[in-house]
Amino acid sequence: MKLNLQEVPRVKTITKQEFIKHYFKPQKPVVIERYIEDWPAFTKWNLDYMKQVAGDKTVPLYDDRPVDYKDGFNEPHATMKMSEYVDLLKKEPTKYRIFLWNILKEVPQLQKDYKYPNFGLRLMKGLPMLFFGGRNSYTFMHYDIDLANIFHFHFEGEKQCILFDQKQNKHLYKIPHSLITREDIDFANPDFNKWPALKHAQGYIANLNHGEVLYMPEGWWHYMRYITPGFSMSLRAIARNPKNLGKAIYNIFFMRNFDNAMRRLKGQKWIDWKNEQAIVRTNKSNNLK
Template identity: 35%
Template structure:
């Protein structure tokens, strides 16, 4: 397994201190108190969502999310929201529900959290992520080049992070923002370069917020079933433009080629990722 440093946890930090120590250095950090005044930290329980929004039909995703073919990055099924919440509250499952723009479905929930003032450039929209114990969100980075502020509720989850300069050692798949490496159980015979990658580990408890700097890789593991709210910020015109370019280029090329070539496209990406990883690994070895 790669080497992990623990992400700092802070509280009562000022906007200026955050900018100097974490934002300007592109370094992750966990805020213990960024969401301390949010109604959501006491209001958003499993029962609250079941009672008020339990009839929603929601898409389910599992470990087949990146398998090539017609199901590539598509839901495997749909469930009633209340039934899904019953599952993740009581038992392990690989089923996840992610990138949900819940405020479009229930705009009143926007009254339960506040836009942070810790930096400028926050977007108005929010995303929610739900997962059962033992489920994980693949190693990836967010291609829109935004910083992410991820606040967790009710339980606990772990996030493993890697600086963008580790991309090749992580077997970054070309024309995507993803890697197939399982951070917690890596196949080092298949991915030998991964053991040279240096990462960070963050444990987010109820009400805590993880700052994920732009373009940082992250592997999200649900050590307990639970859910999180992600707010995004980008105070740079340059990186906003870069993010838009990434979204158009990666989604268009990758989804298009998957539709046309399927498994052959996957094989090309895997082979290219392996070539780049071996080259990066050899460069690291020369520096040791």
């Protein structure tokens, strides 16, 4: 048995009006296949080019280890020179990923390789973020703290994305006071005996290839798995729905600080309690024993 996923709709290209009408207003995902072929990045951006322009930069690396109470919010698990990291990606599968790497700050010359697309939403121009991963590395199922509208541009190789909207929360074993689901769920191949509520979750799946862009609506859950080594850039626009904007403000100014305080106060007991509550609350919502 597999997750109940439908393919994200695909278009070759799109106008601002079409995007607003068919995808932004109804908050539906879409893959746009040929939107950035006029960007220099479309022909230039690959792992070798990143090694060339950013090889001497020290980059933060993350893997798939479970959250530990001693870890700060988004603290890296290791660091490495970009040149060494690219060599590692090409040589063998690795769980090390780079995420939320701000290219404006780190390698300003990369700005010349892309344009800010006009989808009819005001993009946050100070936050173009890069994400890298090795073969079969993945991110935990999560949604972003600011519940932004996200445009995810993929480069080199292939990447699989599984998406759920916030209406699916009760089926996903969401961790309270957090933005993730249980980290021991393998969304690529879930164990429905262990996680029976997942059978009721309805989501989307898309495999992104070089140059394709995925639109993820406000606050959508996403799990990303690198089928081959590669990298992506995310551009974001602030949540427009007042409810989502309110949640974003709550997450940034209260939830994150509360969670960090409880980690300091209770240590691993806090993490263990949250993991247990994810099961208790999901079972209750789904009338499971």
